[in-house]
Amino acid sequence: MRIGELAKRAGTTTRALRFYESQGLLDAQRTSNGYREYDEHDLRLVKEIQSLQAVGLSLEDTRPFVACLRAGHESGDSCPDSREVYRRKLAEVDACLERLNTVREFLLARLAFQDPCLVPEPKEFLCS
Amino acid sequence: MRIGELAKRAGTTTRALRFYESQGLLDAQRTSNGYREYDEHDLRLVKEIQSLQAVGLSLEDTRPFVACLRAGHESGDSCPDSREVYRRKLAEVDACLERLNTVREFLLARLAFQDPCLVPEPKEFLCS
């Protein structure tokens, strides 16, 4: 299938697919006229990337999963590097949850007119 | 005081202060040589902005608070517009907490080898 069909079947855009390729996450055969040609395996890769992005992983973080699938494993998260990404992300999420709960308490207190309440420290506020 | 001292006392940079001014959040008197001149009230404004940023509000969201202080109120969050921002932010935080808990469950399940588990829908993932 060509890039347009892959995009449609994966529910994304051709621009995103070309971007993945530019980042080395995806590669494609070329037909004689220079068009990219994909198969079901590529569709699988794209879907893997999307589901990982859905849990807030960056494209960079998806590399181990893609490599794992390319290495022949049936699931992208059965390799050590992938599992390490999961663990790191879990720690980030936990930190973010804690942080957001503090913020939530702050907002509730302010809305309740309880004036002098602790302002959470800036820290990293990246909840992704 | 001049911009360097204000920056030091507020724990920020001159660049940030000039940026706030460019966004209409701060304004300054000018001395004869063109230097910006600030007073304690300006320091109060900057600190207000910083504490709001610390809870994840955007600069845009700080406008009502600044306006409230400028209007003569002793606290920036005693005006209706400010409180509305708090409420909206609280709703965002709640949505984000829910979302992150889903993601957390997903990660735990994957790490526990429980394979086919629900992938959270992409949605907005902006936890700020």
Place this chain on the structure above:
DNA sequence: GCTTGCCTTGACGTGCGCGTCAAGGTTTAG
């Protein structure tokens, strides 16, 4: 032949809150 709808590469735009030069003017200390 002409239009339509695919495809190609390349390059710049987006949001947000500044950081980081660049090129210069002003004030103070020595």
Place this chain on the structure above:
DNA sequence: CTAAACCTTGACGCGCACGTCAAGGCAAGC
């Protein structure tokens, strides 16, 4: 007189995952 340490405006950079043109090639239907 000079150097240091302030100040000014202006413009470009950053991260991240693409969106959005621009300018053109290729294939198929009328």
